[in-house]
Structure formats: structure tokens, C-alpha cells
Amino acid sequence: xxxxxxxxxxxxxxxxxxxxxxxxFIMAHILxxxxxxxxIAVGALCCGVVIRHFLKTDWxxxxxxxxxxxxxxxxxxxxLWFVLLAIILYLAKWLFAHTENGYKIKPAVVLMGSILVxxxxxxxxxxxxxxxxxxxxxxxxxPFYSDxxxxxxxxxxxxxxxxxxxxxxxxxxxxxxxxxxxxxxQWEVDLHNVLPAPEFIVLQKGFPIGVLGKKTAxxxxxxxxxxxxxxxxxxxxxxxxxx
Amino acid sequence: xxxxxTDGELVIMSLKDPDQFGxxxxxxxxxxxxxxxxxxxxxxxxxxxILQETFIKxxxxxxxxxxxxxxxxxxxRIARNESINHFRKAKSSRTVSLDDDNEDxxxxxxxxxxxxxxxxxxxxxxxxxxxxxxxxxxxLQYRDVLILKFLEEMSYEEISDILKIPMxxxxxxxxxxxKQFKMIAEKNNLKFD
Numbered sequence: 001x002x003x004x005x006x007x008x009x010x011x012x013x014x015x016x017x018x019x020x021x022x023x024x025f026i027m028a029h030i031l032x033x034x035x036x037x038x039x040i041a042v043g044a045l046c047c048g049v050v051i052r053h054f055l056k057t058d059w060x061x062x063x064x065x066x067x068x069x070x071x072x073x074x075x076x077x078x079x080l081w082f083v084l085l086a087i088i089l090y091l092a093k094w095l096f097a098h099t100e101n102g103y104k105i106k107p108a109v110v111l112m113g114s115i116l117v118x119x120x121x122x123x124x125x126x127x128x129x130x131x132x133x134x135x136x137x138x139x140x141x142x143p144f145y146s147d148x149x150x151x152x153x154x155x156x157x158x159x160x161x162x163x164x165x166x167x168x169x170x171x172x173x174x175x176x177x178x179x180x181x182x183x184x185x186q187w188e189v190d191l192h193n194v195l196p197a198p199e200f201i202v203l204q205k206g207f208p209i210g211v212l213g214k215k216t217a218x219x220x221x222x223x224x225x226x227x228x229x230x231x232x233x234x235x236x237x238x239x240x241x242x243x
Numbered sequence: 244x245x246x247x248x249t250d251g252e253l254v255i256m257s258l259k260d261p262d263q264f265g266x267x268x269x270x271x272x273x274x275x276x277x278x279x280x281x282x283x284x285x286x287x288x289x290x291x292x293i294l295q296e297t298f299i300k301x302x303x304x305x306x307x308x309x310x311x312x313x314x315x316x317x318x319x320r321i322a323r324n325e326s327i328n329h330f331r332k333a334k335s336s337r338t339v340s341l342d343d344d345n346e347d348x349x350x351x352x353x354x355x356x357x358x359x360x361x362x363x364x365x366x367x368x369x370x371x372x373x374x375x376x377x378x379x380x381x382x383l384q385y386r387d388v389l390i391l392k393f394l395e396e397m398s399y400e401e402i403s404d405i406l407k408i409p410m411x412x413x414x415x416x417x418x419x420x421x422k423q424f425k426m427i428a429e430k431n432n433l434k435f436d
Contacts, residue, residue: 004276004291005268008298012261017299019258025307100309103407 032099039092043114044121046085048131051122053078056228065158075155080148089114153182156229159215164189165229168207179209179221189213190222201226250314258305268298271315274395275322281390282326293329297322316404319395323387323405377427385420392417 011017057076066072092114096102102110125131139145156165159181166181175192189211197203201210208229213222248256250267257264275297279290300321308317378386391397391405403410 002269002272004294005265005272005298007291008268008295009261009265011295012264012299012302017302019305020303020307022306025304097407104403104409106409106411 029100032095036092036095036099039088039095040114040117040121043085043088043092043118045125045131045134046081046088047118047122048125049135050078050081050085051126052131053081055126065155065161065163078152080145085118089118150182156210157181157183157185159187159221162212162214162224164211164213164221166209168203168205168209171203171205177203177209179211186219188220190216190220191226192223194223194226197226201228251308251310254305254308254314257302261302264302264305267301267314271318274315275318278319278390278395279322279326281394282323282387283329285329289329293322293325296329297325300325312404313401316397316401319391319397319401320405320407377424377431380427381420381423384416385423388413388416389420389424 054076059072059076062072062075063069066075089111093107093110096105096110096114097107122131125134139149153165156163164179164181164187166179166187168177169180169186170178172178172188175190175195177189177191179187179189181187189209191197191203194211201207203209210227210229211221211223212225212227214224216222248266250270253263253267253270257267272294275294276290279285279293279297280287283290283293285293297318301318304321308314378389381389387406388402391402397405399410399413402413406413408416
């Protein structure tokens, strides 16, 4: 045996160095795969939130606010979730590349695969409403998110263009409600022409409301149509409140 | 005829008997020594330290050895990682070291001549220094693939396993490394007759 090899073997014996047990490596590989799975699951949830924001938007209302289709898209675009999704997809790709054989697959293929899996997962989470408690948890635990929601929602207040969205403050007699909009302005809203309300609107204190109509006075609004409130409204739709 | 045990068989035997690991080390000692020297340019004593760390790590991770991977690629991977760790600890920069007898230089020049447009007639000795200088100017990744491909004579698959990158990326890096080599050679007026 060569000198260096002999020397190293002696060090191994003198320092009582042993091979690490097999379970140690099995656990490490399992943990890595768990990390990849968690990243993909979170990506799917983010994707579900993005899908909900797009599918549950009243595009008719958005078009009233925007100058054209591009601006409409930009108003609705949940860019925060896109950024989060991009970060998670990159993390999933990195983690996968560090699995035992993951490095053999081209990064572009891994990325495309991650996107497709996130999209499929997103459709699943959207269909099962799992994205709702996820976003709710985000709102609860991420302080900046409430401000982000409020800022995004304020785009949907443009009473000069006949759009009002907010929360019902008070039910009043003679088919009127008091609404506070996303700019924290209060409005007396005449619902005379739009009752009975469609099923997506719950006419109770604390529930969201979207209204197309006309501003009749500095703090008065006459409704012509009730519309779904923006999906990134701080308050949940009725059938999501159970979460 | 005595059949030598394969690397995989020696790994299994080493798990039961450390002395068998000595046989495995014997097989790879000189190869890894030369590889670490080419990568780092360190003196023999420092290279021995790196080699010791490498083989100890290999021994500790024997239960993690994947038989679908060649032991050689796995050992080279660990040796490369230990070399990089040593750079970071020492905060030193890498220099390139080629064989004293110019064997490495000749190998590299021969291959680069075949694949790039370096002219046939040039002075070996002058070009040897130039090759060394140019190799030092290449980025880390390009230098590694050139050393592994043309000096260590590894296959694309082995380089992929050593560097943990896809085979397609290995091919791309080698191609870019040769182009960059040629570009730097032209910029630095590589002397030809």
C-alpha cells in the first residue's frame, strides 16, 4: 500500500472513524424529497390563489375602470402571488437538482415540469377551495398583505365611473345600505332597482358588496346592478367564510 | 488469473473491514492526487491534506454510495468539493498546475488544436506557458470541464456525475470553454512560428 493511503488508514483507525449508518442517508434523501414536495404544494396553493383572482373577477367591471384590455389585465394581475410563485418554483427546481439523480435532468425541463405541476395543482386547489384558507392564513399572519389587499381593492372604487365596492356597514330601511368603500369613504346606497339581490351578494352587515350605478350626491349612490366584489377583497365571499 | 474485485465489491468489503478500504484508496490515490494538483496548483503537502479529507469523507459516506454511479466519478466529485472547501477556508485563489514534463500541456494543446483553429506549427515550450496562463484566465467552470475532459479523460457522463450537471450542459460548457480559450489566446497573442 502507498504511503499516503497507509497514513490515511491509520488516521481512520486512530480516530475511530466509522462509516455513517445507512439510515442517516436514507433520512437525508427523504427530507430532501419532502422539501421538494412542500415547495410544489405551496406552489400549487399560490397558483390556486392566482386562478381564483382571475376567474372570480367581474371583467365587465374591470373594463369600465381600465382604458383597454392590457390595463384591465394589469389591474387584476395579482403580482404579489406571481412573484411568490416564481420564488417557489425556483426553489423547487433548486431542491430537485440537489436530489440524488435530479441533476441529470435539464434545468429547462425541470422548470417546465414544475410549472405544469403547479398549474395542475392550482386547478385542484382552486376546485377544492383549498387556496382560500391559504390566502386567509396569509392575510392573518403577514401584516403587509392586508395593506396590499386594501391598495389593490381601492382600484375598484371609482364612483365617477359608476363603480363602488366595499363592505356593508349598516342595513337601513327602504332598501338602503350604508357602505364603506376601500378608500374608507361612506356611502348611502339605494338598492331599490336591484332587489332581490343575486346569490353572490349577502345583504348583511360586514359582508362585501359590489355595485354598478351612479353617484347622485357627494355621499350617495344609486345602484343599477349588483356585482361580485373583487376577489382580493379583505372579506371573504359567503361560502368561503366557513374557513 | 486473479480477478481483482470491482470498486463496488471493495465498497461492500470496506464496510465490514477498514483494511479493504486501503485497497480502494490505493486504486485512486495517484489519480486523485494528480487531479487535485491540476485543480488547485497546491504543493504536495497541502494536496495530501486535501486527499486525506477526501478519503475520510468517502469512508464516512460509504453507505451513501450509489452503485448506479461509477465509484470513480463519486470519488472525483468528493475530491473536487474538498478542494473547493479548502480554497474557501484558505481564501486563496486557484492556480492551474500542469505536469512538469509538459505532458499535460501537450495533451491539452493537441486536443485544442484538433478542435479549434490553432495552427499546426508552434513552439511547444512557449505555448506551454501560454496555455497555463490562458487556463488561469478561464472561469472556474470552464477550467474544470477542460481539465476533466482532456486531462483526466473523463466521459461526458462521468463529468456530469462529478459536477452534478446534465450531460447537455457538460457538452455546452466544453464547447464554450474551447471558444473562450481560443478568444483569450488570440487576445494574448499566443506565439506561433
